Amino acid sequence: MTNNRTLIVGNWKMNLNVQQASLLLHRLHERIRIRREIELVLAPSMLALQPLSLQIDRRKFRLAAQNAYHIDGGAFTGEVSFSMLQDLVHYAIVGHSDRRHKFGENLDMVRDKVSAAIRNDISPILCVGETQVERRQKETKQVLHDQVTTALSNLTSLDVAKVVIAYEPVWALSSGTDYLHHEIPTPDLIADAVKAIRHHVYELYGKKAATEMRVLYGGSTSASTARGLLETEGVDGLLVGGASLNYQEFSGIVDAAYRMQTASESK
Numbered sequence: 001m002t003n004n005r006t007l008i009v010g011n012w013k014m015n016l017n018v019q020q021a022s023l024l025l026h027r028l029h030e031r032i033r034i035r036r037e038i039e040l041v042l043a044p045s046m047l048a049l050q051p052l053s054l055q056i057d058r059r060k061f062r063l064a065a066q067n068a069y070h071i072d073g074g075a076f077t078g079e080v081s082f083s084m085l086q087d088l089v090h091y092a093i094v095g096h097s098d099r100r101h102k103f104g105e106n107l108d109m110v111r112d113k114v115s116a117a118i119r120n121d122i123s124p125i126l127c128v129g130e131t132q133v134e135r136r137q138k139e140t141k142q143v144l145h146d147q148v149t150t151a152l153s154n155l156t157s158l159d160v161a162k163v164v165i166a167y168e169p170v171w172a173l174s175s176g177t178d179y180l181h182h183e184i185p186t187p188d189l190i191a192d193a194v195k196a197i198r199h200h201v202y203e204l205y206g207k208k209a210a211t212e213m214r215v216l217y218g219g220s221t222s223a224s225t226a227r228g229l230l231e232t233e234g235v236d237g238l239l240v241g242g243a244s245l246n247y248q249e250f251s252g253i254v255d256a257a258y259r260m261q262t263a264s265e266s267k
């Protein structure tokens with residue numbers, strides 16, 4: 001653990017209409033207590049951000065966008081810019097594998113989104129990770145190198161302190177419902193990838209940036225696997241997909257993070 005607050009992010013993806021999102025938030029408010037040791041972030045759909053921002057208890061949760069456009073305004077029909085989100089969210093997920101692989105976002109597009117987020121005072125949660133094919137061809141390290149170095153390449157060292165990186169091996173991501181039965185990487189594999197990520201940050205921005213960078217793990221996390229994943233060397237938190245849509249699972253993940261934090265503090 002390189003940062004003393006564990007960061008847990010729930011990515012609701014393209015699920016829940018505004019009413020359902022509001023109900024889930026209500027349930028989470030009921031279940032989850034304010035914990036100074038844990039920072040909780042919810043990423044609902046773009047449509048739900050505004051109403052949820054009025055409902056949310058800001059002492060418990062922060063909001064994140066799942067995506068935004070890298071130009072601040074203009075003739076870009078259908079897009080929402082980071083500048084429009086500035087007052088609504090603390091974070092924005094950038095470079096999620098859904099965006100890279102289903103919407104064709106390439107390395108340069110992800111870099112431009114990271115820069116746009118920073119320019120608009122939003123902390124990007126930069127997702128990186130190899131596909132199953134890249135894993136089999138032993139290209140993981142190269143993929144992480146290219147994704148991390150390109151995404152951060154336009155930032156100053158002051159900017160980079162605001163970035164969070166999520167290691168999300170694409171082959172470990174659930175479909176949204178099979179997260180309890182999906183293959184997840186071994187702790188050694190996650191630790192190796194996180195080490196490689198920090199090494200690339202180190203090469204670009206030096207030791208302080210690399211040590212202080214918050215690095216999350218994401219991929220089929222559940223309440224029962226959360227603690228082991230959080231105890232993995234170098235992991236500062238979790239990016240949770242499918243399990244974040246179930247208030248019992250998500251609050252179970254938060255409880256696991258709290259228990260781990262309090263156990264490590266009492267050592």
Ligand code: PEP
Nearest residue numbers: 173174218219220241242
């Ligand atoms: C994700 O897609 O960011 C994710 C972590 O999903 P899941 O937990 O469902 O694998």
